[in-house]
Amino acid sequence: MTLTAEISKDHSERSYSPEEIDPRIYDLYDEFCHTSMDRRTFLARAAALGIIGGVAMAQALLPRYAEAAMVKFTDPRIKPTYVEYDSPGGTSGKMRGYLVQPTGEGPFPAVVVIHENRGLNPHIEDVARRAALEGFLAFAPDGLYPIGGYPGNDEDGKAMQAGLDKGKLFTDLLNGAKFVKAHPLSTGKLGATGFCYGGGVVNAFAVEMGADLNAGVPFYGAAAKAEDVPKIQAPLLIQYAEDDPRINAMREGYEAALKSNGKSFEAHVYPGTKHGFHNNSTPRFNEEQAKIAWDRTVAFFKAHLA
Template structure:
């Protein structure tokens, strides 16, 4: 089932579901009110990770491992992440890949592998690792993430960023990206880490706090969905603050897209927009994370 087959009301309900405003049962219940066919539409929107992966973990061009590292001030003092190393001797530019509001699911792991294929040392931290890790499904993952202290979870991401930046295979340049919650956290890292972060590329995430924007030293590339009222309402103020502070930035809106358009495991996925955003981001990171000769 494609985007064109799904009623706009079901998409709106799915957005509420994804952001934790309603649970799965309520999502399907409200879809049933829309109509019998809407239940099938709602069911079709559930993630299908098995068929969506672009780079398998067995790919010879990469090496993927789980790593544990210290995270002072975080949820438990330790963190676990999915580290993917490109083929070759390095050093490599480092990229932090942050998940949505449900822990490190297979989609975000695959994004990390895709970065490694492109020549980046990629770390995808699992914010749920202090309480057992991603549980294998997004519903339980979303519930688990809501139980965490928000400030401590963000500190876990800061510590993860510093871990991969200082890794023996890193060239010392750090980029960060993320989706939805991870997009907002990318903006947060930019204000929190200052010159430690060289580039940030958030996808449809909450903007940085305006009065902290002057702290940003990284180049910023923001990716927006066209139909995403909540996130897009923050754009003008964020863009104005970036301009006022003289921060290198670019903002892209993708026509005909919805929140989550990069996630290829659901019908919100837009292949053309996702591929264009990916090419832009990879090029942006290469420009800002590769030492000039």
């Protein structure tokens, strides 16, 4: 049977709840998300595992953004728009992002939302809208804008982002944080949150921005280097998935460095979760734990950005 036929057959038989998906498929999906593996290879390797329904399980993990938005872009309680900003030292010198303001005159405390390793996809835009509903001026920059912007699917976005100069990409995102902090609708208080790659960027912002960052909430992101921790001044709320070996391997060293340098932080490991558990567009989403993590995030920002 060809892969195309197997995909069709497997997909038609049934759907799978998160608990029914084989752990080997989750591991393969994590590899797919964080390497140059393309979708066809991902599905072929799922088929090669010999798991009954393996291809359908793999397909079930692919994001379904249209079904997942928690806050519609037409919600009358927010005002979303795309804006451009200057980005000296970045990929092209110009950037664009998704700015979402609450209704009202403001000013509002600002929160920058940093995407994963695939550009500004619909899920990250939805997170920005959620932040605006909580009273923050939310801004989500698109690191892919200088090369055409998020292409409409994560697989191409992943390849595009991998091709960018990492230092220039970070500069573009850092300039986005500075842009929203200085925005006329901002109080000048800035929080940052991000997911996966974006979580690592939040830790890096804490190092780079010093006192200019007022609070950081990295979700399952790469830790800052121990030698850079003394530069951190922002309080951090560090969010971990329970089953996330790659990121959790950095946890002990990072927390030890934060403690030894007297930094303000708290860390939470969410039981029964996998990397990406906050993203409600795939079965890795854990509704209960994602709500707890988001509620903590909002409370943390409100406490430190007041």
